[in-house]
Amino acid sequence: MIKTAIIFGITGQDGSYLAELLLNKNYEVHGLVRRSSSIHTKRIDYLLHSSDKIHLHYGDLSTSQHGFISRIQPDEIYNLAAMSHVRVSFDVPEYTIDINAIGPLRILEVIKDINPKIKYYQASSSEMFGMSLPPQNEDTVFQPCSPYGIAKLSAYWTTKLYRDGYNLFACNGILMNHESERRGETFVTKKIIRAAVRIKLGKQDSLVLGNLDAKRDWGHSKDYCRAIYAIMQHNKPDDFVVATGYQYSVKEFLIKVFNTLSLNWEEYVVYDDKYKRPKEVPSLLGDATKIKTVLGWSPEINIDMIISEMIKSIMIEEK
Secondary structure, eight states: OOOEEEEETTTSHHHHHHHHHHHHTTOEEEEEEOOOSSOOOGGGHHHHHHOSSEEEEEOOTTSOOHHHHHHHOOSEEEEOOOOOOHHHHTTSHHHHHIIIIIHHHHHHHHHHHHOTTSEEEEEEEGGGTTTOOSSBOTTSOOOOOSHHHHHHHHHHHHHHHHHHHHOOOEEEEEEOOEEOTTOOTTSHHHHHHHHHHHHHTTSOSOEEESOSOOEEOOEEHHHHHHHHHHHHHSSSOOEEEEOOSOOEEHHHHHHHHHHHTTOOGGGTEEEOGGGSOSSOOOBOOBOOHHHHHHHOOOOOOOHHHHHHHHHHHHHHHHO
């Protein structure tokens, strides 16, 4: 029997990889996209042109999706939609809370009211850990320190509440940072790699960055979407940290990138306070023991492979 899934956030990095995975498993996939005067389906255009089992609908999480979900009657709902930039969340905190915290509540209310058998996945974030010391796992105390982290934590607890209070199959995936050639342009990894490539090609003279000391656990989006799917196919709803277990600072990441391109980063990188957050998350390092043990998931793509893939993609774009 063909299953039907809704992906909120289908045009994002994770949404595109997840849609690809589900289509390969013979799902019918429906995605919600925001109406815009410019087209922003670049990440999934290849799927739209190659499959008749993917369908896009206009809307966003600022309003109830009762009619949309009722009409589709999906087997599974994956909520990957968010105001996804942590630094920008300080500039638009009210919008961030509305989309990232109240948006998931709107979806869960619909599931509760129309069909409690619909499975639900909430894209939680390692930013919820905030100031908590690494390594972080499912039992680590949350100490978010951004509007983004606070909103994601609200959605996390809302998901648990609806699971326990209404017996819904509602899960949280607490994902550490994850990258790919489809990463958004404003994220630091993509910013570093594009600048380094442009410097290598003589198109750019310098790269301006903020905090170089922040430490992160970086994986690949494709690996993490395999984890998301595994979480939803488990025999019971649960919450899982998804991580590689390896940590690098922003400085270490950029050194790897510049070394790969045979460049001396110190000749090009400039520091500017304006790129710092009002409050920084110093160190994120995931302990993925639970998902490895319970679901048999493990990452296959390491940071050097991620960097190589992203450099190759950007090099093609810039030439």
